[in-house]
Amino acid sequence: MAKLNHPANLKYSKTDEWVRVDGDEATVGITDYAQDQLGDIVYIELPWNASQSVSAEEKFGDIESVKATSELVSPVSGSITKVNENLKDTPELINDSPYEQGWMFVVKLSDPAELDHLMNATDYLAYLEGR
Amino acid sequence: MTEEDRAAASLKRTPLYHEHRALDARLVEFSGWEMPVQYSSILEEHRAVRARAGLFDVSHMGEFRVEGQDALAYLQYLVPNDVSKLAIHQALYTQLCLPDAGAIDDLLIYRVGEDQYMMVVNAGNIDKDFAWAKQQSRNFDVQLSNQSDETGLLALQGPEAQHILQPLTAADLSSIRYYHFEPGQVNGIECIISRTGYTGEDGFELYCPSSRVVELWRDVLAAGKERGLLPAGLGARDTLRLEAGYCLYGHELDEATNPLEAGLGWTIKLNKGDFIGHDALAKIKEHGLTRKLVGIEMTGRGVCRSGYAIYAGDQQIGALTSGAPAPTLNKNIGMGYVSAAHAVPGKTVHIDIRGKHTAAQITALPFYKRQK
Numbered sequence: 001m002a003k004l005n006h007p008a009n010l011k012y013s014k015t016d017e018w019v020r021v022d023g024d025e026a027t028v029g030i031t032d033y034a035q036d037q038l039g040d041i042v043y044i045e046l047p048w049n050a051s052q053s054v055s056a057e058e059k060f061g062d063i064e065s066v067k068a069t070s071e072l073v074s075p076v077s078g079s080i081t082k083v084n085e086n087l088k089d090t091p092e093l094i095n096d097s098p099y100e101q102g103w104m105f106v107v108k109l110s111d112p113a114e115l116d117h118l119m120n121a122t123d124y125l126a127y128l129e130g131r
Numbered sequence: 132m133t134e135e136d137r138a139a140a141s142l143k144r145t146p147l148y149h150e151h152r153a154l155d156a157r158l159v160e161f162s163g164w165e166m167p168v169q170y171s172s173i174l175e176e177h178r179a180v181r182a183r184a185g186l187f188d189v190s191h192m193g194e195f196r197v198e199g200q201d202a203l204a205y206l207q208y209l210v211p212n213d214v215s216k217l218a219i220h221q222a223l224y225t226q227l228c229l230p231d232a233g234a235i236d237d238l239l240i241y242r243v244g245e246d247q248y249m250m251v252v253n254a255g256n257i258d259k260d261f262a263w264a265k266q267q268s269r270n271f272d273v274q275l276s277n278q279s280d281e282t283g284l285l286a287l288q289g290p291e292a293q294h295i296l297q298p299l300t301a302a303d304l305s306s307i308r309y310y311h312f313e314p315g316q317v318n319g320i321e322c323i324i325s326r327t328g329y330t331g332e333d334g335f336e337l338y339c340p341s342s343r344v345v346e347l348w349r350d351v352l353a354a355g356k357e358r359g360l361l362p363a364g365l366g367a368r369d370t371l372r373l374e375a376g377y378c379l380y381g382h383e384l385d386e387a388t389n390p391l392e393a394g395l396g397w398t399i400k401l402n403k404g405d406f407i408g409h410d411a412l413a414k415i416k417e418h419g420l421t422r423k424l425v426g427i428e429m430t431g432r433g434v435c436r437s438g439y440a441i442y443a444g445d446q447q448i449g450a451l452t453s454g455a456p457a458p459t460l461n462k463n464i465g466m467g468y469v470s471a472a473h474a475v476p477g478k479t480v481h482i483d484i485r486g487k488h489t490a491a492q493i494t495a496l497p498f499y500k501r502q503k
Contacts (some may be wrong), residue, residue, distance in 0.1 A: 039157075039366070040174040042312040042461075043434050050237045062485065066456050067366050094386040 004032045007099060011115060012124035013035055013075035015057075019118060029103045030063070033128055034094050037070065038065040044091045046072075046083050046104055053079045054107060056114050061104070063094075076093075076114050079106040145194065146283060146344050147191035147499065149223055154362055162255025162381070164191040172347075175364035177458045180330050180371055184289030184361030186351055189336070190344055193257035195250040195264060198274035202246045209267055210240065211390065211408060217242040221444040222310050222327060222331025225398055227252075227260060228408030232389035232415060233372075236260050237380055239327065241312060249338075251284075253380045265460050284345025285324040287351055288334030288363075290501075296335055300324065304335070318350040329368065331499050367380040372455050373464065376426065376497025382437060382452040383466055391415050392468065394424045394496060421425035423474035427451060428499055429463040440483040441491075443469055448473045448480070457498060464498050 011019040017032035020027040043064035054060045056076040061072040094102035098109045135447045142165040155166035179185050207213040212225035219242050227235040236256040241249040261277045268275055293304045300330050302315035302324055312325035314382045323338040338348050375503045378393055390399055401413055429435055435454035454465030481488040
């Protein structure tokens with residue numbers, strides 16, 4: 001796990017998504033740990049039509065690696081303002097750059113208090129160690 | 132101890148376990164064994180095997196020795212393929228069938244000597260197969276021994292395999308034809324050098340004493356480094372065999388599936404005399420198949436996986452037994468059983484991917500055949 005990167009300025013969920021907060025908006029993706037566990041990502045299904053909403057701890061999409069299918073679970077609630085269309089054809093960006101080019105969507109937070117339920121990088125790392 | 136550690140504690144490991152750890156492999160449970168699913172990336176390992184070479188630890192496979200004056204008669208009774216056709220140092224692919232033709236396992240049989248054979252079976256079926264083989268041997272003068280623990284097995288697969296292996300052995304590899312083998316030393320280690328594999332590429336499988344398989348692994352990896360050889364895990368093994376259209380026991384084959392519907396009719400020799408499952412197979416052949424194994428190629432967006440339902444219109448006509456992205460073909464493919472009337476290459480079907488019916492096409496197998 002030493003070579004995996006979990007930036008200190010992000011918040012983390014138990015289902016391995018990260019959240020970058022910017023005012024009343026947040027960007028969501030999956031963590032370096034998650035992409036590493038999945039291996040080569042070949043396909044992703046996101047709520048492509050912006051204006052859809054997501055709910056904390058509920059599924060927002062599916063991700064496929066060569067080996068397996070997994071569900072994506074939203075760490076926060078709100079309405080989506082932007083989706084990363086690049087992932088449709090180049091989902092491997094999630095492997096290569098999970099926090100930058102591999103972002104999944106931007107959401108306008110409907111309940112910012114939900115952020116308090118998420119972990120900081122130190123707690124997330126401890127959570128991973130205990131798995 | 133985490134839950135994962137506890138689960139791992141009951142899993143079997145090959146002698147190469149510490150090599151895999153040292154190479155930073157991701158280890159997973161595979162039919163009771165803790166095995167490497169990937170070292171770097173499944174895609175990278177898959178492509179290495181197609182373009183250059185990959186080295187697989189398949190020491191978890193089972194090996195049974197069959198010896199005695201009735202060895203041939205016994206094997207002829209035990210399996211549907213014609214073992215009498217084997218020359219010494221030749222191998223064949225066959226199955227163990229129940230009397231109702233259901234497949235207990237699929238396996239290779241090697242003719243090692245005049246009355247000496249080796250059966251190579253799937254790791255998850257070793258105990259079941261050995262008990263069955265033993266039980267069926269009662270009326271024959273044969274000795275059976277399970278040598279799985281004493282036998283290591285590496286698969287060196289890919290177009291560069293012969294170039295990599297030749298400097299390590301005095302055996303003339305170019306003279307070993309497909310499904311033939313030679314006993315010989317590889318860097319001083321006594322091996323059976325077999326031109327077989329499960330990837331759709333040229334290559335060799337090397338059987339050796341398990342006490343020396345670590346040495347053999349290191350020697351072959353070092354010898355292949357310059358030619359781009361990579362250690363390859365079960366993940367790549369699975370995508371490679373899927374592209375090549377090979378059955379995987381537990382997916383395309385099981386006790387509720389007969390070899391004829393699995394497309395293995397070429398291995399069923401009804402005219403060779405009696406064998407277990409003969410009458411059931413003859414009857415199935417006479418009445419025709421109710422379902423058939425087919426290839427599935429996604430035309431719509433999505434990856435098909437084992438267990439997904441296959442539809443023609445509103446009607447479910449079958450289900451997938453395997454499915455994955457095919458790295459060589461850049462498509463999403465699978466194999467599955469559909470009712471015989473629908474088993475027509477080119478036919479449009481739909482796959483239920485998490486409730487969404489996604490377009491696909493039935494295709495002939497295999498998906499991939501190497502250029503010779």
